[in-house]
């Protein structure tokens with residue numbers, strides 16, 4: 001799971017859809033409420049759409065009402081945080097540890113009723129869902 005995935009931007013462009021490339025490699029954001037997994041609630045694992053590394057379990061997903069899939073915790077080590085101050089405010093960007101693909105941002109202290117009081121706000125296009133508990137991997 002700690003295998004590094006390194007590809008050139010042209011290689012990523014060939015693998016990913018246009019929208020995936022825009023979000024994952026160019027740090028875009030899908031429109032709120034349009035994502036495939038926003039209101040998705042099946043049991044399973046959400047993998048990185050670019051490199052298939054498991055990132056989030058469905059047991060940590062919660063309904064934040066924000067328009068994007070929200071998780072209160074990631075699979076340990078799967079997600080790396082970077083401080084992003086590009087919009088004039090400090091936000092914490094989250095990327096896939098393995099391939100560096102952009103996932104979304106983490107927000108803290110919003111008082112959602114979750115164990116961590118954090119919200120990982122993740123673009124659906126950065127994820128692919130897999131049914132099951134993920135333990136067979």
Ligand SMILES: [Zn+2]
Pocket residue numbers: 048049050051052053096097098099100101
């Ligand atoms: Zn990845």
